[in-house]
Amino acid sequence: MGALIVVEGLDGAGKRTLSAGLVEAWRAAGFVVSTLAFPRYGTSVHADLGAEALRGRHGDTASSIEAMALLWALDRRDAADGLRKLLADNDIVLLDRYVASNAAYTAARHHEGGSGPAVEWVRELEFERFALPVPDLQLLLRVPVELAARRARSRAASDTGRDRDAYERDSGLQARTGQVYDDLARRQWMSPWRVAGPDADPRQLAAEISNQLHHGRGVTR
Ligand SMILES: Nc1ncnc2c1ncn2[C@@H]1O[C@H](COP(=O)(O)OP(=O)(O)OP(=O)(O)O)[C@@H](O)[C@H]1O
Numbered sequence: 001m002g003a004l005i006v007v008e009g010l011d012g013a014g015k016r017t018l019s020a021g022l023v024e025a026w027r028a029a030g031f032v033v034s035t036l037a038f039p040r041y042g043t044s045v046h047a048d049l050g051a052e053a054l055r056g057r058h059g060d061t062a063s064s065i066e067a068m069a070l071l072w073a074l075d076r077r078d079a080a081d082g083l084r085k086l087l088a089d090n091d092i093v094l095l096d097r098y099v100a101s102n103a104a105y106t107a108a109r110h111h112e113g114g115s116g117p118a119v120e121w122v123r124e125l126e127f128e129r130f131a132l133p134v135p136d137l138q139l140l141l142r143v144p145v146e147l148a149a150r151r152a153r154s155r156a157a158s159d160t161g162r163d164r165d166a167y168e169r170d171s172g173l174q175a176r177t178g179q180v181y182d183d184l185a186r187r188q189w190m191s192p193w194r195v196a197g198p199d200a201d202p203r204q205l206a207a208e209i210s211n212q213l214h215h216g217r218g219v220t221r
Pocket residue numbers: 009010011012013014015016017018151152154155198
């Protein structure tokens with residue numbers, strides 16, 4: 001059974017870039033690695049509806065905090081069997097966003113912290129009711145809100161298919177989401193967390209994580 005590792009952080013933090021670096025380093029070290037990014041745009045109708053809602057479609061869907069969270073959660077529920085198969089077939093499965101994204105953004109939209117009712121609602125929905133696999137490690141890519149916003153803006157300018165959505169345009173939401181992520185990491189919500197900064201070296205991080213998991217539960221190579 002492979003190790004389930006999740007990269008979390010704000011919009012534009014650099015999760016996709018860091019994930020690519022980690023995967024490259026682990027593969028170079030001989031690990032069999034698969035990756036998946038949530039929301040699964042183009043694969044999941046729930047993910048696509050969510051993205052469209054954040055760009056003004058589907059009436060008042062985006063204004064409902066729980067409706068949005070349910071769309072993202074249903075995307076993961078549909079992915080659960082495939083995820084279990086990936087875990088059976090790989091040493092490491094790396095996810096770019098997972099359940100903690102729903103916990104952080106839902107709590108932040110409600111102006112709650114990391115131990116409030118929104119986080120508990122997400123935990124009960126996704127880990128208990130939907131029985132999604134619990135991560136072995138959650139990695140918070142913690143970058144200043146201003147830097148993440150700058151990166152999200154410059155990516156939107158250079159990539160015409162990646163315009164900023166309603167959450168990315170809401171600097172207050174991003175700041176509160178960052179605080180909830182900090183809370184979740186401090187509380188070690190659901191599993192062990194590590195925090196990496198904007199200058200993290202993917203190769204060094206990859207080595208530290210595989211050592212950490214080796215001493216804990218899995219990942220032998
Ligand atoms: N370490 C870095 N140094 C400089 N630029 C970076 C770094 N990491 C990411 N970027 C740039 O910042 C932008 C956002 O990065 P990326 O797509 O990896 O973020 P993300 O966290 O996956 O975003 P989102 O969650 O919004 O999809 C991209 O244009 C990327 O090239």
